[in-house]
Structure formats: structure tokens, C-alpha cells
Amino acid sequence: MMLENDILVKVKDVSKQYAFGKQTLVALNNISLSVSRSEFLALAGPSGSGKSTLLNMIGCIDIPTRGSIYIEGKMIANYNPNQLADLRAKKIGFIFQTFNLLPVLSALENVEYPLRRFAIDKRRRRELAKRYLKLVGMHEFSGHRPNQLSGGQRQRVAIARALVASPSIVLADEPTANLDHKTGESILELMKQINEDIRTTFIFSTHDPQVMEMAGRIVRLNDGELV
Ligand SMILES: Nc1ncnc2c1ncn2[C@@H]1O[C@H](COP(=O)(O)OP(=O)(O)OP(=O)(O)O)[C@@H](O)[C@H]1O
Ligand SMILES: [Mg+2]
Numbered sequence: 001m002m003l004e005n006d007i008l009v010k011v012k013d014v015s016k017q018y019a020f021g022k023q024t025l026v027a028l029n030n031i032s033l034s035v036s037r038s039e040f041l042a043l044a045g046p047s048g049s050g051k052s053t054l055l056n057m058i059g060c061i062d063i064p065t066r067g068s069i070y071i072e073g074k075m076i077a078n079y080n081p082n083q084l085a086d087l088r089a090k091k092i093g094f095i096f097q098t099f100n101l102l103p104v105l106s107a108l109e110n111v112e113y114p115l116r117r118f119a120i121d122k123r124r125r126r127e128l129a130k131r132y133l134k135l136v137g138m139h140e141f142s143g144h145r146p147n148q149l150s151g152g153q154r155q156r157v158a159i160a161r162a163l164v165a166s167p168s169i170v171l172a173d174e175p176t177a178n179l180d181h182k183t184g185e186s187i188l189e190l191m192k193q194i195n196e197d198i199r200t201t202f203i204f205s206t207h208d209p210q211v212m213e214m215a216g217r218i219v220r221l222n223d224g225e226l227v
Contacts, residue, residue, distance in 0.1 A: 007073070008168055008201050009035040009058055014067035016053050016224075027053040029224040030067070035203060037168075040195045042215035043205040049221040051205035052173050058203065059092050059171045060084050072168065089117045093162030095172035095204075099154040101146040101161070108133060108142035111160045118165065132160040136190060152183035159190060163200065172204035176211055188214050 016028040028050045035041055043051045056062040057069055060076055068075050071091060079087065093114075101110045112129035120128075133139050136156040146154050155175060162170050172191070176184030188211055195202050204215075212218050220227045 006036045007034045008037045008039075008071070009033075009203075010068075010070040010073075011054070011058065012068045012070070014054075014057060014064045014069065016050075016057065016062070017065045026224050028057070028064070031224075031226055032067075033219060033226065035169075035201065037201055038195065038199045039201050039203075040192060040214075040216040041201075041203045042212050042218045043203065043221060044207075044212050044218050045205075045221035045227075047207075050224040051221055053224075054221065055171050055173050055203065055205060058169075059094060060088055086117075089114065089165060091168045093165070093167040093170040093200075095155070095158050095162050095170060095175045097174040097177045099146065099151070099158050099178075101154055101157060103146050106143050106145055107138060107149065107157045110146070110157055111164050114161060114165050128164055129160075132164045133157070135163070135194070136160045150183075151179050152187060155179065155183075155187050156190065159187070159194070163194065163198075167200065169201045169203065172202065174205050174207070176206065176208060181208075181210070184208065184211060185214075 011031055011033040014028055014031045018025045018027055031054065043054060045051055057064055068077055071087065102113065108129050111133050112125050115125045115128060133142055136159050138153060138156045138160065141149060141153060176187055179187060191202055192214055194200055206212055
């Protein structure tokens, strides 16, 4: 049984529709899902099934057409854009398929970047960034720009960036899709290690059956519905 207190994310009767010309496209259809603290959860499903849409709702990047999202028990529907940005900065880390590092910043500066909204001094920010770069095994590359790193190395930096503000939850949209199989597996192993060591909750989407096998739980989507 899941205790209500241990539920970090609750998706309740969520639908998302996109207006597309005169048509309405149903990207998510009445989804309900609870994710508890420290889960390592995979979202699986074919292309177009709604995985990214669901991650965007949970990450408060986009809002549902119907239904509610709760993060740590708080319904986010009535948050204003400023409160949402604050929630995202403090509670949620993002990892993307295409790494999305800032090209003009070094690896260390990229990791430090999410801390700019926090009232902590420069030295402490740098220390934290260094600590997380070390955690992902990238401290020797702190001065490298993204284009001076391999795909797997960039994704390690992106993981450090997602973790630097100690979020409760990390959302990863196909984090291994642009990596060869072996590198993808090592990225997943790193995420799993962090999940076990510092108990960060991960929700990641994937097409890769071998990546799914590493999940603690798999949630399957098809045509915007849970199956
Ligand atoms: N901004 C948008 N406007 C209109 N339709 C959209 C928009 N974003 C997504 N969709 C549609 O919603 C559906 C779900 O898309 P979504 O990106 O969530 O799928 P996905 O499971 O992440 O697919 P993939 O595995 O290819 O990344 C698709 O039919 C897509 O075309
Ligand atoms: Mg997607």
C-alpha cells in the first residue's frame, strides 16, 4: 500500500488536447498516476503515445486541459507563472534527449547555471557544481564546452545540472535516445545509482526495451491512455 505522504507526484484524471487547425488532437486521455518518493519509473509507449506530453505536465512546463497535477500534495493549477518557475527550479530537474546544454558555457558553468535563482553566494554555487560534476565522473572536464565533449559526456553533465539544486524529482525525456546502446546503458546505470544513493525520484521515457528493464516500475502509454 502506498501511503499518501510518500506520494510525490499525483496525476489525477488528466487530459491534454491540442487544437490543430479545426481538429482537436487528444494527446492524453484521462490519465491518473501516482509516483512515490524514490521511484525509478519508466514511461514506455510508441511514438506519439503521449510520453513527452505527460512529462511536460508533471514538470509544470505545460498545463492540462482537464484534471490536476499535484507535486508533494500541492495542486499546481492555481500557481502563477512566477510560482511555477520557482517550483520548477526548486523541486524538478530536467534531462533532455538532446542534452540542451548552453554551448557558450563550460561543463562546470552549465551545472552551476540552475543555481542562479538561489540566494547562495558565488563560492558555494561553484562548490555545489563541482560536487555534482564529480558525482557524474566529469570533474576532469569542467572547463570543456559541450562541443568538446562526447554525447555520453554531455548527458553526464546534463544529469549533474539536473541534480545540482537537490530536486525531489528528475524528469528525463528519452535520455538515451541519442546515444549508442552501451553509452545509453551506462547513463541509465548512473541515474539508477543516484536514485539508490541519494533517493532522488526519476521518471524517464524510453523506447528501448533494455532501458525499460532497469526501471523499478514501467507505466505504458498507448494513444494517450495508460495500458
Ligand atoms: N504542441 C503540440 N501541438 C499539437 N499536437 C501536439 C503537440 N505536442 C504533441 N502533440 C501531439 O500529441 C501526441 C503525443 O505527443 P508526444 O510528443 O507526447 O508523444 P511521445 O510519446 O513523446 O512520442 P515520441 O516517442 O515520438 O517522442 C502526438 O500525436 C503529437 O502529434
Ligand atoms: Mg517524446
